[in-house]
Amino acid sequence: MSTVQSVERAFSVLQCLAGGPAGVSEIAERTALPKSTVSRLLGTLVELGAVEQSEALGVYGLGELMIELSASASPGRNLVSLARPHLVELVEQIDEAAGLGVLDGHKVYYLDQVDGDHEVQVRDWTGESVDAHVVSSGLVLMAYAPNDVRADFLSGPFEAWTDNSVTDRALVAHRLDEIKRAGFAWVYEEMSEGLNSVAAPIVNPAGMVIGAVHAHGPSYRFPAPGAAASVAASVVEAAQRVSDRLAGRHRPGSSS
């Protein structure tokens, strides 16, 4: 069976870029290809629009074309719509609001939220960004982020949002390690007084963490006394199910 080498290599490069923006040398190293070859491939990919060159001189990332292509392939196949049913299920289980977030620089961008039906409930953060170090989703995302972005994050300053915010570099670093070990993160009134949250990672088929599921509620009832472990387990399980669907079948938006 004959296979086209250059195309295979081009996709190696793309998959490499899926793990975050990178420069030519870095890609060359990771893919074990000569720099000149990578440069040439990147050149064509840029021209095609499959890859974009960040103006900050030098780093490449996936481009419009990739998004466009996959949007056409299956418009319904994406994080938000995949995760929605699982968020709803989670809300039913624990009777508190649940949400979905992704990393945006050193912040978390909230993609979606499903509310329970309490009189007192958390406002909808959909479409807004919050410093990663004060929310559970942020900590989870950073804990599993590639080493370079994690390192960059850890070097940055940490603003205190409440008296409980952890702003000490070493403590934050230590916390990330623990989160990675545990598989989920708790935050108690660190972003806002009276607000607690748990979060767990969503991992894509390539093994990268690309988002987080979280649950949150007012601290006087969330988690219910003694139920922290079970709530955490529910969140982890929901995130797990989302990851599974990201990997697998069951696509709603495909043809026929």
Added chain:
Amino acid sequence: MSTVQSVERAFSVLQCLAGGPAGVSEIAERTALPKSTVSRLLGTLVELGAVEQSEALGVYGLGELMIELSASASPGRNLVSLARPHLVELVEQIDEAAGLGVLDGHKVYYLDQVDGDHEVQVRDWTGESVDAHVVSSGLVLMAYAPNDVRADFLSGPFEAWTDNSVTDRALVAHRLDEIKRAGFAWVYEEMSEGLNSVAAPIVNPAGMVIGAVHAHGPSYRFPAPGAAASVAASVVEAAQRVSDRLAGRHRPGSSS
């Protein structure tokens, strides 16, 4: 500037497939490449997972890898999260529920819905599918669909959901033509008694219609007497804005 020919060609093939599944000969014709070359390229793309071969012997479509790549590239960059703010805006303008749907075979799959705050409101269809010929989104999507799927749709049987459902082949066909001319579709109590809706197309940068924005409400107040034209205009405008963002900048989920 040197560019890698085989990679360029591979992406020609992919872009071609973005317009719907096709066989080798068809792709060869559309891309003006020799069949043998297309076959070879498809071979490698399949092996990589960028393309999948439908078991119905022979037709190819975009595969997991493409979705995976773009999901990693920008998890927040997708129809639902792009459209959400515009749906919200639309709901504020017209004070009725609005939603988002894509084609799934001969049905419409509802991806999202935003409700107004009336006592009487339409139930949330998110996650469900409805026959395309009885809802405005469905008619819009079919009106702008590629000729083959449109033809296939028009040949199929049309079930009557209410007394108002249009089930005559010729009438449906004629209706699609009018919709394409007008740029939007109205449906009056054809899916459910007492329920009206308007829809307009979302088009991707390649010019293909990949989804529809709709608004709907109980027929006793929707549209407000004499306001059908202005409601339609709002919906069209909302769909237009979503299309613009699909094409352009302003991505929330990207790094830094």
Added chain:
DNA sequence: CCACAGCATTCCACAATGCGGAACAGGTCC
């Protein structure tokens, strides 16, 4: 039933194409 069309896949001689080491061109740091 065989001929024929339309499809996809395989073959293979040919050379165009992409390859990759080395040389080059900017930067930044010490």
Added chain:
DNA sequence: GGACCTGTTCCGCATTGTGGAATGCTGTGG
């Protein structure tokens, strides 16, 4: 200035992909 990063360009070589023609497959219809 020189050492050491980047990324891009050059250019001879041969690997690699090319594409017309041949092959195999399935369904149609005379």
